[in-house]
Amino acid sequence: MTVIRAVPGLAEQVYQAVLDEICDGVLPPGAHLVQEQLAERFGVSRQPIQQAMALLKADGLVEERGRRGLHVAALDLALMSHHYAIRGALDALAARSAAERCAGDETFALGLEARGRKIIEAGLRAVESKAVRDQLRLEESFHSLLYEASDNPLLARSVEPHWRFLRRAMGDRLRETPQPESIWRQHEAILDAVLAGDAALAERLAGEHVGQASEMLSKTFTGADENRAAPAA
Template sequence: MSVIRTSPGLTDQVYQALLDEICRGALPAGAHLVQEQIARRLGVSRQPVQQAMALLKADGMVEEGGGRGLRVAPLDLERMRAHYEIRASLDGLAARGAARRAAARADVARAIEGRGRAILDAGAAAVGAGDTAEQIRQDEAFHALLYEMSGNPLLAKTAEPHWRFLRRVMGEVLRCAETPEDIWTQHAGILAPVVAGDAAEAEARAVGHIENAAEKLVAAFRLAQAEDDDGARAS
């Protein structure tokens, strides 16, 4: 039997590089992705680019470009709503579980507070630097902490498919729906009742955080669409 040779590490790096570009708008919706150009720009062979683009397609980030290869997919608001709806339930469950564990064990409360504040500081630094990709990574780290500390080992795995789609959505949120400072204020508002062991308040704030992001994003896109329609009629 022949040995299977893969380069998963390189594929993951290419995937993350392209995802970061999509999230910060450097690769906007409709942008065509030419494997040869991407490989040359990133200094890699075509194989990891091809593999990374297959992953991006599976995650709904890119789509077939009408005979011209792949292109960055437009944001599907209905799909976004569905993902956020599930995220709200999962994040509420995570915050409630983490708060209950913090209430029962002082060492858990201290661990959540210490790690949570470190993430809040890193998120604030990313906001100050205007680094959208790092803001998204720290946002994910904050919610991953709640999943981990909830005591439910299935939460993170269950949430991962939704995160793969919403990483791109979060870039849109940061650019056109909510100010980054508001998002991190909300994170701090979730962390406080979790550390205090207030399960009901922690859950309510976690759910509200997700629902607020979804509502503001939909409103921003509808406003942009209305402005585009007005411009088209005026021309």
């Protein structure tokens, strides 16, 4: 049994634990979420479970089916596309702002390079070892580094709800199709442009990266749906 300690932010911890299970496929689409069972499994009262469920519903990850209670929602491809569109605009802004900052501060650029290269190297290792959860964590870490480097505190806060939804979509895809190494080479190209202080290039590459990710996920899930619907040969 996974027991969560009673500390401030308990609802957020329950939220993260359930989100991890949704992203990892432990709780697949349609899975029934019985609050009493979750409370017993995580070793908490009903209140943080209810609060966590409310957050998951707001993020479009859980839905209420009348008297049948709460269930893990099916992935909404149209909603996923909308999330990616907003994230793409925010990521492009972050990359541009970070590049402009590097252009005027060589010391900052050196520190950013060390952190960015470390994440990219770890990401490539995660791809090689097919560690899905690590790939998701490092993917988010790389982009979070750019939000931080932009020196705009509103960026990370603005993009957070989109990452929560997209992390689930990315997890579903990575369990079906391995992440290509080229994703991390794209990260590397974005970082190179940022470090070079090339704001226009960094902005373009960041936007293209998110757009390609959205297209790749849409094709993966559309293809999977078509395969499930096709009659046996």
